[in-house]
Amino acid sequence: MNNKKLRVGIAGVGTISDIHAQAIEQSDGLEIQSFYSRSKEKAQSAGKKFGRKSTTDWQDFISDNDLDAVSVCTPSGNHMDYGIKAAEAGKHVIIEKPIEVTLARAKQLIDKCNEKRVKLAVIYQSRFTSSIQWLKMQLDQEKIGKLFMGAAYIKWYRSQEYYDGGDWRGTFALDGGGVLINQAIHTIDLLQWLMGGVETIFGHIGTFTHDRLEGEDNAVAALRFKDGAIGIIEGSTSIQPAKARKIEIHGTNGTAILDGDVAKILVGDQVFEPETSPKKPPAATGSSSPLAGFSIRTAPESV
Numbered sequence: 001m002n003n004k005k006l007r008v009g010i011a012g013v014g015t016i017s018d019i020h021a022q023a024i025e026q027s028d029g030l031e032i033q034s035f036y037s038r039s040k041e042k043a044q045s046a047g048k049k050f051g052r053k054s055t056t057d058w059q060d061f062i063s064d065n066d067l068d069a070v071s072v073c074t075p076s077g078n079h080m081d082y083g084i085k086a087a088e089a090g091k092h093v094i095i096e097k098p099i100e101v102t103l104a105r106a107k108q109l110i111d112k113c114n115e116k117r118v119k120l121a122v123i124y125q126s127r128f129t130s131s132i133q134w135l136k137m138q139l140d141q142e143k144i145g146k147l148f149m150g151a152a153y154i155k156w157y158r159s160q161e162y163y164d165g166g167d168w169r170g171t172f173a174l175d176g177g178g179v180l181i182n183q184a185i186h187t188i189d190l191l192q193w194l195m196g197g198v199e200t201i202f203g204h205i206g207t208f209t210h211d212r213l214e215g216e217d218n219a220v221a222a223l224r225f226k227d228g229a230i231g232i233i234e235g236s237t238s239i240q241p242a243k244a245r246k247i248e249i250h251g252t253n254g255t256a257i258l259d260g261d262v263a264k265i266l267v268g269d270q271v272f273e274p275e276t277s278p279k280k281p282p283a284a285t286g287s288s289s290p291l292a293g294f295s296i297r298t299a300p301e302s303v
Contacts, residue, residue, distance in 0.1 A: 005029055005030060005031045006029055006030050006031075006068045006069055006092075007030075007031055007032075007033035007066055007067055007068045007069070008024055008030055008031070008032060008033055008067075008068065008069045008070070008071050008094070009032075009033045009034045009035070009036060009061060009062075009064070009067045009069070009070050009071070009091075010024075010032065010034075010035050010036070010046070010070075010071045010073055011036045011037075011061070011070050011071065011072050011073065011074060011082050011086070012036070012037060012072060012073035012074035012075075012078075012082070013035055013036075013037035013039065013042040013043055013045070013046045013073070014042070014073060014166075016073050016096050017035075017046065017071075017073035018046070018049075020071045020073055020094075020096070020123075021046065021049075021050050023125075024071070025050070032050055032052045033052065033053075033064065033066060033067050033068075034047075034052055034053045034054060034055065034061060034064060034067065035047050035050075035052060035053075035054040035055075036054070036055055036056070036058060036061035036062075037054070037056060038056060039056070040056050043055060043056055058085070062085065062086060062089045062091065063089070067091060068091065068092060069086075069091055069092035069093065069094060069119075070082070070083075070086035070091045070092070070093055070094065071094040071096075072086070072093065072094065072095050072096060073096050075166075075168040075174040075175065076096075076098055076100065076101050076168075076174060076175055076176050076181070076182075077100070077101045077105075077168070077171075077173050077174035077175070077176065078174065079095050079096070079098075079099060079100045079101075079105075079109065080100050080105040080106070080108055080109045083095055083109045083112070083113070083120070084108065084109060084112045086118075087109075087112045087113045087115075087116045087118050087120075088112070088116060090116065090118065091118060092118045092119040092120075092121075093109075093113055093118060093119070093120045093121070094121050094122075094123065095109075095120070095121065095122045095123065096122075096123050097122055097123050097124060097185050097186065097189075098122070098176060098181050098182075098185055099122045100176070101172070101173070101174070101175070101176030101177075101181070102176070124186060124189045125186075126186045126187075126189070126190055126261075127189070127190065127193060129261055130274060130276045131258070131261050131262065131263040131274050131276065132190065132258065132261070132263060134263060134274035134276075135194065135256055135258060135263040135265075135274075136193070136194060138256065138265055138272070139194055139249065139251075139256060142251070142253075143251075143253075143254070143256075143265055143267070143272070144249070144250070144251030144252075144253050144254035144255060144256055144265060144267060145251035145252030145253030145254065146251055146252045147195060147196075147225075147227070147229050147249060147250070147251045148228075148229045148230070148250060148251065148252065149229060149230055149231060149249070149250040150191055150194065150195040150223075150225070150229060150231040150247070150248070150249045150250070151191075151231055151232045151233070151234075151247065151248045151249075152184075152187045152188060152190070152191040152231075152232075152233045152234070152235075152245070152246070152247050153187075153234050153243070153245065153246040153247075153248075154179070154183060154184040154187045154188075154233075154234065154235045154236065154245050155234065155235075155236050155239040155242065155243045156179075156183055156236065156237050156239060156242045156243070156245075157237060157238065157239055157240055157241070157242040158183070158210075158217075158237035160210055160211060163210055163212070163213060164212075169182075170210070170212075170213035170214060170215045170217075171214050171215070172214045172215065175215060176215070177214075177215035177216060178205075178207070178213060178214075178215025178216035178217055178219075178237070179215070179216055179217055179218065179219055179235045179236060179237045180205075180216065180219050180233075180235050181215075182215075183235070183237055184219075184233070184235035186245075187245045187247065188233060188235075190247060190258070191231065191233070191247055192225075194247070194249060194256075195225045195229060195231065195249065196225055196226055196227055196229075197225060197226045198223050198224070198225055198226070199224050199225060199226045200223070200224045201221050201222070201223050201224075202221065202222050203219060203220055203221030203222065203233070204219070204220055204221075205218065205219040206218050206219075208238055209237075209238040210237070210238070217236065217237045217238050218235070218236045218237075218238055219233070219234075219235045219236075220232070220233065220234050220235075221233040244259060244260035245258075245260060246258065246259050246260075253267055254266050254267035254268070
């Protein structure tokens with residue numbers, strides 16, 4: 001096996017880029033190569049914090065022969081642009097969720113990465129937490145029988161100041177919408193992954209507690225999964241007090257519950273839990289742990 005570390009450059013310096021940088025530093029197979037930002041102040045700050053070089057010159061950043069992959073941490077509506085430029089330079093591409101704001105733009109990025117024969121990964125770190133890995137295994141082994149209903153609840157809170165603090169937040173062009181594509185997307189991903197994919201969906205959206213949003217701050221949806229099971233999604237950034245995200249899945253023999261990152265299965269009067277599961281949900285801050293399961297442990301040649 002090739003023990004060479006994959007050298008990753010981070011494009012876009014903001015809140016999430018710091019999480020990516022921490023995760024890369026905690027990973028055995030990765031190391032930070034450099035930072036790129038259009039803001040000189042942000043680029044230099046990140047470079048100084050992590051002891052790596054930084055630049056505001058994209059060509060200087062992407063032409064680095066020692067750079068293997070680019071982690072794109074820009075606003076969502078720019079993911080395709082930077083991802084395609086990285087792929088054209090022969091670099092592997094890591095994209096912060098969501099992959100893009102429209103299916104057409106996502107497909108362009110996927111097609112370009114396939115054309116250039118580089119790997120493309122989108123960050124859905126929740127799939128890799130130990131408790132959720134355990135839950136997935138139990139469901140695949142039909143611990144609770146045949147699944148017939150699944151529900152995801154994302155009842156979080158974001159202040160008006162949060163949205164005003166970034167002119168891209170809540171916009172169609174750069175955020176892709178509101179709560180569903182931004183805050184709720186990790187839990188929605190888990191629901192469809194655990195249940196086996198969605199076939200049809202119907203829902204309602206509304207903006208009730210925030211000003212100047214193009215996207216929604218509340219949404220409800222009814223689902224039919226590919227195997228015929230049914231389900232619901234409730235997503236909000238208006239709930240006070242905020243609650244930990246929750247998933248409930250019902251089968252013919254029992255129930256599976258994910259409360260924050262705490263997983264358990266109920267079959268009759270028996271309760272099953274993973275050995276490494278947290279003992280209680282996180283404080284209801286309106287988010288799950290951003291570092292949970294994030295550390296990329298894949299060997300460089302298979303990233």
